[in-house]
Amino acid sequence: xxxxxxxxxxxxxxxxxxxxxxxxxxxxxxxxxxxxxxxxxxxxxxxxxxxxxxxxxxxxxxxxxxxxxxxxxxxxxxxxxxxxxxxxxxxxxxxxxxxxxxxxxxxxxxxxxxxxxxxxxxxxxxxxxxxxxxxxxxxxxxxxxxxxxxxxxxxxxxxxxxxxxxxxxxxxxxxxxxxxxxxxxxxxxxxxxxxxxxxxxxxxxxxxxxxxxxxxxxxxxxxxxxxxxxxxxxxxxxxxxxxxxxxxxxxxxxxxxxxxxxxxxxxxxxxxxxxxxxxxxxxxxxxxxxxxxxxxxxxxxxxxxxxxxxxxxxxxxxxxxxxxxxxxxxxxxxxxxxxxxxxxxxxxxxxxxxxxxxxxxxxxxxxxxxxxxxxxxxxxxxxxxxxxxxxxxxxxxxxxxxxxxxxxxxxxxxxxxxxxxxxxxxxxxxxxxxxxxxxxxxxxxxxxxxxx
Amino acid sequence: xxxxxxxxxxxxxxxxxxxxxxxxxxxxxxxxxxxxxxxxxxxxxxxxxxxxxxxxxxxxxxxxxxxxxxxxxxxxxxxxxxxxxxxxxxxxxxxxxxxxxxxxxxxxxxxxxxxxxxxxxxxxxxxxxxxxxxxxxxxxxxxxxxxxxxxxxxxxxxxxxxxxxxxxxxxxxxxxxxxxxxxxxxxxxxxxxxxxxxxxxxxxxxxxxxxxxxxxxxxxxxxxxxxxxxxxxxxxxxxxxxxxxxxxxxxxxxxxxxxxxxxxxxxxxxxxxxxxxxxxxxxxxxxxxxxxxxxxxxxxxxxxxxxxxxxxxxxxxxxxxxxxxxxxxxxxxxxxxxxxxxxxxxxxxxxxxxxxxxxxxxxxxxxxxxxxxxxxxxxxxxxxxxxxxxxxxxxxxxxxxxxxxxxxxxxxxxxxxxxxxxxxxxxxxxxxxxxxxxxxxxxx
Numbered sequence: 001x002x003x004x005x006x007x008x009x010x011x012x013x014x015x016x017x018x019x020x021x022x023x024x025x026x027x028x029x030x031x032x033x034x035x036x037x038x039x040x041x042x043x044x045x046x047x048x049x050x051x052x053x054x055x056x057x058x059x060x061x062x063x064x065x066x067x068x069x070x071x072x073x074x075x076x077x078x079x080x081x082x083x084x085x086x087x088x089x090x091x092x093x094x095x096x097x098x099x100x101x102x103x104x105x106x107x108x109x110x111x112x113x114x115x116x117x118x119x120x121x122x123x124x125x126x127x128x129x130x131x132x133x134x135x136x137x138x139x140x141x142x143x144x145x146x147x148x149x150x151x152x153x154x155x156x157x158x159x160x161x162x163x164x165x166x167x168x169x170x171x172x173x174x175x176x177x178x179x180x181x182x183x184x185x186x187x188x189x190x191x192x193x194x195x196x197x198x199x200x201x202x203x204x205x206x207x208x209x210x211x212x213x214x215x216x217x218x219x220x221x222x223x224x225x226x227x228x229x230x231x232x233x234x235x236x237x238x239x240x241x242x243x244x245x246x247x248x249x250x251x252x253x254x255x256x257x258x259x260x261x262x263x264x265x266x267x268x269x270x271x272x273x274x275x276x277x278x279x280x281x282x283x284x285x286x287x288x289x290x291x292x293x294x295x296x297x298x299x300x301x302x303x304x305x306x307x308x309x310x311x312x313x314x315x316x317x318x319x320x321x322x323x324x325x326x327x328x329x330x331x332x333x334x335x336x337x338x339x340x341x342x343x344x345x346x347x348x349x350x351x352x353x354x355x356x357x358x359x360x361x362x363x364x365x366x367x368x369x370x371x372x373x374x375x376x377x378x379x380x381x382x383x384x385x386x387x388x389x390x391x392x393x394x395x396x397x398x399x400x401x402x403x404x405x406x407x408x409x410x411x412x413x414x415x416x417x418x419x420x421x422x423x424x425x426x427x428x429x430x431x432x433x434x435x436x437x438x439x440x441x442x443x444x445x446x447x448x449x450x451x452x
Numbered sequence: 453x454x455x456x457x458x459x460x461x462x463x464x465x466x467x468x469x470x471x472x473x474x475x476x477x478x479x480x481x482x483x484x485x486x487x488x489x490x491x492x493x494x495x496x497x498x499x500x501x502x503x504x505x506x507x508x509x510x511x512x513x514x515x516x517x518x519x520x521x522x523x524x525x526x527x528x529x530x531x532x533x534x535x536x537x538x539x540x541x542x543x544x545x546x547x548x549x550x551x552x553x554x555x556x557x558x559x560x561x562x563x564x565x566x567x568x569x570x571x572x573x574x575x576x577x578x579x580x581x582x583x584x585x586x587x588x589x590x591x592x593x594x595x596x597x598x599x600x601x602x603x604x605x606x607x608x609x610x611x612x613x614x615x616x617x618x619x620x621x622x623x624x625x626x627x628x629x630x631x632x633x634x635x636x637x638x639x640x641x642x643x644x645x646x647x648x649x650x651x652x653x654x655x656x657x658x659x660x661x662x663x664x665x666x667x668x669x670x671x672x673x674x675x676x677x678x679x680x681x682x683x684x685x686x687x688x689x690x691x692x693x694x695x696x697x698x699x700x701x702x703x704x705x706x707x708x709x710x711x712x713x714x715x716x717x718x719x720x721x722x723x724x725x726x727x728x729x730x731x732x733x734x735x736x737x738x739x740x741x742x743x744x745x746x747x748x749x750x751x752x753x754x755x756x757x758x759x760x761x762x763x764x765x766x767x768x769x770x771x772x773x774x775x776x777x778x779x780x781x782x783x784x785x786x787x788x789x790x791x792x793x794x795x796x797x798x799x800x801x802x803x804x805x806x807x808x809x810x811x812x813x814x815x816x817x818x819x820x821x822x823x824x825x826x827x828x829x830x831x832x833x834x835x836x837x838x839x840x841x842x843x844x845x846x847x848x849x850x851x852x853x854x855x856x857x858x859x860x861x862x863x864x865x866x867x868x869x870x871x872x873x874x875x876x877x878x879x880x881x882x883x884x885x886x887x888x889x890x891x892x893x894x895x896x
Contacts (some may be wrong), residue, residue, distance in 0.1 A: 046495070051502050054495030064470040071732070072466035074459075080476065102457050102698040139537060139702070143726065147577070172725045176548075297500040299731030301537075301702075324573045326540060329730035330700035331469075331499075 022402055023048070026412040033410075041410040045439070047431040048412045050222065050374045052296025055431065060295055063338050066092070067300075070101050070334055084343060092334055101334070105327040108319060109137025109304070113337045117304055120340030124254075125269035130306065136318065137328045137336065140301040142250070143173050144321060145285055148314070149214050149246060150177040159210035161202055161245070163194070165377060165419035165427070167222045170250070182206035185422060188379065191368050192224040196235045203243060214246040215239075220253040220264065220372030223419050223429040227262050227372045233270045241278050249286040252303075253373040255293035262371045268308055284308040290335035292374070302332025302339075362441055364448050377416070380426040386451035398426040404447060409439040453871040455697050458757050460750045464490075464739045465732060468499050482748040490735050499731045505724040507535025507705070508731075511738040515705055518741035523670040528707065534719070535705045535737065537729045539653050539690035542706035544574050545722055546649060546686050549715070550615050551580040560611035562603060562646070564595070566794065566857035566865070568623040581611035586860060589796065592785050593625035597636045604644060615647040616640075621654040621665065621789030624857050624867040626769070628663040628789040634671045642683050650687040653704075656694035659766035660788040669709060685709040691736050693791065695761040703733030703740070765791070768870040768877055775881040779888050787870065794854070794867050797888065799835050803895035807838035836864040842891060847883045 030044045046054050053059060062085060069075040069089035076086050095112045097103035108114070114132035121130040138144060150158040159180040162171060171181060184202035186192045194217070206212045217236060219228045228236075240247050249267040257264050267286055272279050289303035307315060367378035382397050390397035398415035405411050405428075416427025430436070460483060467473050467487035474484050493510045495501030506512065512535065516528040536542035551559045560581040563571045575582045585603040587593045595618070607613050618637060620629045629637075641648045650668040658665050668687055673680045691703035708716070744750040769787035776784040776795050784795035810833055833841070834855035843866075844850055854865025872880060 049502055051495060053498035053501040056496055059498055059500050061470075061472075064472075068466040068470035068473060071469055072462040074462075075466060075473075078476075078478070096700070098454055100457060101700050102696075103453075104692075104699040139730065140727065169725060169727065176722065176725050291502075295500075298502045299494070299498070299500045299728070301728075301730040324570065324577070326538060327700065327702075329537070329702040329733060331730055331732040 021399070022406060022412060022414070025403060025406055029406065029410065038410075040408070041439070044406075044410045044412055045433070045436055046412045047429075047433070047436060048414050049298075050292060051298050052374075053298070055433070057296060059297065060338075062343055063295055063297065063335065066338060067331060067334055070330075073099075088338070092337060096330070101330040105330060105333065107323040107325060107327050109135070109328055109336075110333055113137065113333050114304075116337050116341045118306075121266075121268070121306060125266055125272070128269055128272045130268075134307045134310075134315075136305050136307070136322055137333055138303045138305060139328045139332060140289055140291060140298075140303040142170070142248070142287055142305070143177075144325070145248070145287075145305055146173060146177050146179065147321060148318060150174070150179040157210045158214075159206045159212035160248070161199065161206065161212060161215040163216070163218065163221075165223055165416065165421055166216075166218060168418045170216070171420075180206070180210035182210070182212055183420060186221075186224060186226075188368065188422075188425075192221060192226045192377070194228065194232055194236065196239050199236070199239055203245075212243075212245065214248050216248040216250065217267070218250040219267070220251075220256065222250075222253065222373055223375045223377040223414075223416075223427075224368065225370045225373045225376050226368065227257060227264060230265050230270060233265065233267060234274060237267070237271055237274060237278060237282055241282050247282060247284040249284060251286050252289040252292045254288060256374060257372045258370060264372065268306065271308065281309060283310055290332060290339050293339060295335060295339055297332075297335045300331040300335045301329050302335040304336060362444055365444060375429050375431060377419070377427050377429055380416075380428065382426055383448060383451045386447070389451065396426075398428055401426070401447065402428055405440070405443055408446070409443045411436055411439050411443075453869070454873050454876075455761060455871065456757065457698065458696060458754065460744055460754045461696065461698070461736060461739050463750075465736060468735050469732070471497070480749045482744055482750050486739055486742065490738055494731065499735065501731070503728045503731055503734060505726070505728050506720060507533070507729060508734050508738075511535065511734050512705075514738050514742045515707075519667075519669070519707060523667055523673070526670060526673045528669075532708050532711075533705055534708070534723060535703075535729050535734050536723075537704065537726075537733065538692055538699075538702045539651065539688040539704040539706070540570055541702075541726075541729070542686075542688055542704060543570065543649065543651065545719070546706065547574050547578055547580065547615075548722060549719055550647060551578045553612055556610065557612045559615070560607045560613040562600070562607075562613060562616040564617070564619065564622070566624055566854065566859055567617075568619060568651075569856055571617055572858070581607070583607040583611070583613055584858065587622070587625060587627070589785065589860070589863070592788070593622060593627035593794075595629060595633050595637065597640055600637070600640055613644070613646065615649055617649040617651065618668070619651040620668075621652075621657060623651075623654065623790050624792045624794040624852075624854075624865075625785070626787040626790045626792055626794065627785070628658055628660065628665060631664075631666045631671060634666055634668060635675060638668070638672055638675060638679055638683055642679050648683060648685040650685065652687050653690045653693045654790040655689065656762065657765060657791060658789040659769045660786055663788045665789070669707065672709070680710075682710065684711060691733065691740055695758045695765075696736075696740055697761075698736055701733040701736045702730050703737040704729075705737060764874065765870060768874060769793075771874070771877065772868070772870050772881060775878075775885065779885045781892055782885075782888055791869050791871060792867050793870060794857070794865050796854075797836065797839065797864050797866060798892075799839060799864050800892055800895040803838065803891065804835045806895070807833045807835040810838060834864075836866060839864070839891065840866055843884070843887050846890075847887055849880055849883060849887075 026044050032038050065085040066089050070092055093099045095110045114135040117135050118130040118132045157180050159182045160174055161182045161184055164183045164185045182202050184198050187195050254264045286306050291298040364381045365378050367376050370376050387397045390400035396417040398417055402415045414429045421427050463483040464486050468490055491497045493508050512530040512533040515533050516530040519528040558581055560583045561575055562583040562585055565584045565586050583603055585600050588596050655665045686706050686708050688706045692699040744754045772793045773784050773787050776782050781798040782795050787793050836853035836855050840851050840853045851866045851868045859865050
């Protein structure tokens with residue numbers, strides 16, 4: 001049993017998310033509720049991940065009907081299913097070997113679905129062409145792309161610029177590959193915007209210790225909920241062009257945009273409109289997924305990456321890399337097909353919320369307005385006593401806050417320390433469900449009183 | 453490949469995907485009850501929610517009970533079960549954990565020749581040292597401990613051997629290890645302090661008389677505490693093979709035995725990076741380990757479908773071996789299990805020469821990269837790749853050359869599956885027979 005302690009250092013160094021502490025507590029409380037041992041609330045509201053279904057939002061009927069018919073084709077004879085469901089399922093089954101979703105598919109994804117995705121991208125970007133050859137279907141995560149970019153050895157260790165705050169799983173994935181993280185801070189006071197001077201500062205600092213190769217952006221932002229302006233996207237692209245950085249554009253929240261004056265523009269579209277030199281040289285990988293957006297099908301594990309301006313030899317190698325993974329899960333591929341080619345008129349593609357000043361009236365919490373995505377990232381102005389108490393318990397102050405919040409109200413949210421934040425600032429990632437907001441308001445008043 | 457899916461499994465999956473169907477009287481009650489149970493364990497009662505990264509708890513519990521039943525009651529802790537994206541994901545994860553060190557202390561992993569190239573690809577990607585041990589072709593591809601010993605001693609000179617991978621039943625060879633052999637391997641691993649990885653995805657695919665599947669875990673525990681408390685083991689299973697054949701769903705699991713608790717923490721952390729395995733695959737795995745019981749409405753159909761699939765595979769295994777052995781220049785070991793035949797082909801010297809001269813066709817670059825024995829650094833194609841190309845061009849039959857799986861120097865093989873329908877398979881075998889004779893004549 002002893003030698004396994006010498007396991008891969010890459011794994012050992014991966015940051016152990018504090019997810020466990022809160023999640024374990026949440027599970028315990030849920031169990032207590034089951035046994036009627038809790039009086040102050042009757043359910044744990046899980047807002048800990050961007051998981052619509054877990055949060056109680058229902059799945060899209062059309063999606064689930066198609067999925068069911070694909071899994072069990074006998075349903076195609078069923079009267080209860082609408083015609084468009086049957087037609088779609090039938091079409092998808094024809095793309096599968098032996099007409100069955102149980103077959104392996106092409107390791108980069110079913111061809112027809114990749115065509116669907118590229119048409120979706122072209123429509124989204126107002127006609128900018130997209131080729132299915134540049135589309136790679138994945139099982140949701142971005143890990144395979146990272147393999148292409150990252151070399152973990154010695155002074156040539158690959159560096160990737162990452163925003164602060166950012167969601168922890170991506171950072172973990174990078175560390176798992178042995179990459180060096182180069183943090184750049186988003187500007188909270190200006191609505192979590194990206195400042196190029198800060199990018200420049202981070203890059204120069206990074207160059208002293210590693211070989212920065214890529215720049216990761218999440219737009220719309222997680223946990224911040226902001227949408228990058230077109231001007232900002234252009235600045236980033238220009239920066240990437242000057243410094244020869246590979247752009248990783250995580251755009252999984254692209255279809256969750258709120259407010260009348262906000263609009264999502266893809267990195268690819270903006271890139272294509274920046275003059276032929278930049279448009280044809282800056283290398284870009286943009287990610288989308290069936291886990292977010294209006295479908296929220298996280299459990300199906302469907303996603304894709306579109307590669308732009310990659311050297312053909314590198315693309316070929318990408319194909320080889322993908323081929324070592326057999327095929328992406330078929331349920332996820334079906335979800336992607338439906339996401340990129342949803343039923344026509346009459347069905348919602350965008351959630352329409354008006355822009356909300358969520359925390360305007362809660363003393364001790366300030367928050368940038370929600371523009372996109374599922375979350376807000378409010379700033380906690382904690383009293384000194386609370387901070388001291390947390391330090392005494394050897395815990396981050398925002399973690400302490402989240403634990404108390406969970407205990408008192410059943411709300412499970414993630415602390416800012418998990419996403420990264422400026423020193424001595426505290427945040428938590430929150431969802432704007434009405435019920436949750438109410439519980440939070442009540443709790444927060446109590447907490448501030450207790451620790452003042 | 454034309455194999456019909458098991459009705460019951462697909463019904464449960466449909467019910468889980470679209471729960472409105474739970475009101476549909478056309479679905480049997482046993483399928484509905486399983487679907488309800490699975491959905492209750494999903495976040496928000498939906499297949500679309502993330503699960504925990506180790507996999508849905510009740511499913512891990514069901515898997516544990518399945519393993520206990522399979523292994524005659526030897527206890528299995530659900531906490532030692534990790535659901536995965538097919539077995540491949542779990543295999544790569546374990547290898548990731550194991551690989552460390554530099555130079556002389558770089559991790560070495562023992563893998564059979566021939567082997568399923570996931571292993572060699574993963575080892576190459578991780579920069580681990582591949583330690584090849586040859587299976588005995590003349591003895592039905594069995595594993596010889598002396599060969600393991602030889603390979604290990606040799607490897608110790610340039611790396612730090614840490615793990616030993618076995619595929620049982622074997623891919624591509626189809627051999628089913630005897631119990632004695634498994635015991636010998638366990639003893640060897642114990643003595644040499646090696647981590648055992650047993651790839652058992654074909655555990656239901658056993659055809660030959662006198663052959664039986666023995667799980668490494670069962671044998672380990674029956675060897676007494678001297679071994680069962682010491683030897684570290686990870687065994688892998690999947691929904692892609694056996695009688696289910698549900699490759700697209702990416703369902704699978706691994707069971708870890710005797711892992712240091714701290715190492716398990718690291719393992720749990722590692723799997724959390726990929727969030728969770730596809731939930732439909734998890735749901736499918738649950739029904740596979742929890743199939744209809746004799747007193748349930750779906751039992752008869754289920755048993756009929758399962759028996760038919762396995763029986764047909766057995767017939768096809770037999771037929772393949774018989775027909776190929778009738779061809780002069782092809783020698784086929786008995787297909788004892790799994791889904792493949794890996795016959796040895798005799799290639800005339802002229803053909804071998806021509807292969808070396810011919811450069812790899814660019815349109816098949818991907819196959820070349822994946823399956824060519826790049827370490828040889830030879831110019832041109834492997835002779836068996838050349839053979840398979842010609843076969844493909846002349847007959848449209850696509851096989852995989854032995855060089856992709858590894859083989860002794862100077863020997864050539866191909867791997868074919870036994871999955872087409874009996875009628876189609878007969879035609880395929882006849883065409884191969886014809887091609888081989890023609891090829892031999894052409895290059896004499």
